[in-house]
Amino acid sequence: MGNEYINVADIDFIVRLPFANMSDDSTITFYDIPAKNGLPWSPNTWKIRYALNYKRIPYKVVWVEYPDIKGEMEKLSIQPTDTYPDGSPGPCYTLPAVYDPTTKRGISDSVLIARYLDDTYPDRPMLFPPETRTLQAPWSDVLTWPFLAPMFQFLMPATTWLMNPPSEKVLRAKMPIPMEEVYPSGEKKVVEWQKVEKGFAKMEKWFEKEDMFICGKTVTFADFALGAYLMWTKVVLGSDSTEWKDVASWNNGRWGKFLQSLEKYEKL
Template sequence: MITLFDLPSTVGTWSPNVWRTRYTLDYKNIPYKVEWVEYPDIAPTLQSHNIGPGGRKPDGSPYYSVPAIIDVDDETGKVKKALADSVEIAKYLDEAYPDTPKVLPDDEKELESVVGFANGLMRLWVPVFMIVCKAMLPQLHPPSREFFSRVRAKDAQQLYPGYETLEDIPFSKEDKEAAWKAFKESFTKGLAAHENLVQGKWFLGEGRIGFADFVIGGVLLWLETVFGEESEEWKDMSQWDGGRWEKFIDGLKEYQKA
């Protein structure tokens, strides 16, 4: 049985990165259970399961993050694999469960394109990232809320120096409108570079659903969850590019079992 580590909130699962792995598991129809981990507990929890860091912080210290999984043999109780990072998890699941539909392509150029897309998509939401974080803050549980607030304020020191918490960082109505406009331009321009998406297909083409689509779906679900299905932000975004993204997320709903 696979255990998936996820971040809790008052609105359920929300992390765009964890959604990548949830989609992957549900698409493959692999049974799993969820262990909820508050932000301050991520590093000690993963370390206790011998799951290494997913990367390094700017100061060189290890960065522990979710999604992470443990795959335990049901008969022996032995751990078959314990790892973090959504791309690495997808690679492992494709190899360890060959009788399930693959989410990553075999072709090296296509694989490079998918992984590059997954790693680069975060740049598209930079204009609105801090606003989304502020909107998410009250929906986190108290142990995570304080941790998240201070860490994200520290991350934003270059743009917003002198603030110790997210709550302290001011955003006027004009600031939010400008950020949302910049995000729309960034998002649509970034995805317009991929011909299949422009044509309303999956990232790798018609009938070839896969990991890159789960990356997009994770972002869309993140924003819908944070702002709310009836919010002005989500209603606006779902209609961008002729309503393409509302159709896109609808096409993934059968793999959205959380």
């Protein structure tokens, strides 16, 4: 499969075009997780999709279902990212991952991949401008509390319903109750959605009002981390959903405008 150039301003379609005159011998392979609607959805892999496009590095996509990730990574000698979150023994293999045939290196974990891309391709736009690596690195985790914690009950079921059967089975196994019971309904949905809005309001206070991006006027990897979570929301809940329209409009439309500002990095 050739590179994907994705315009998700109206996220109802996907256009696939190959890089012109690019040999597979030097093209990075980018590993992503597929969905039934054919759209990239994973917030972690979106971070690297943004990063590769921002740095204008040619890549090709290989789609890997959840149960196949471990075997695919082991074949390439790509290291696991952690132990299992539930504390069970054994290495945990996750995506995103990339394999660079030029250096014959495979890397997983979005922050490590982003650092590798800057170190290996310093002549391209930098994801981590000088002296910002320590500042930017925690952003994916920082987002968990104001954003992901209250949003999890909405996004995980919606993600599961988009997955192909092999990956859907894995996601369902992670929850002690059916995903259909995880997703709030009725009055509970109203209350829980208000918590999501409060989380975004808290996050909005981190920004200077005149600055679009986290480090000011210049886009960085931290912005791609935030954009990736917004993209996850937009894809799995639907661009025409009331929920996404809410998110895009909150805080004087900051989040909708923020994601629009990254559209140029959805494709080259």
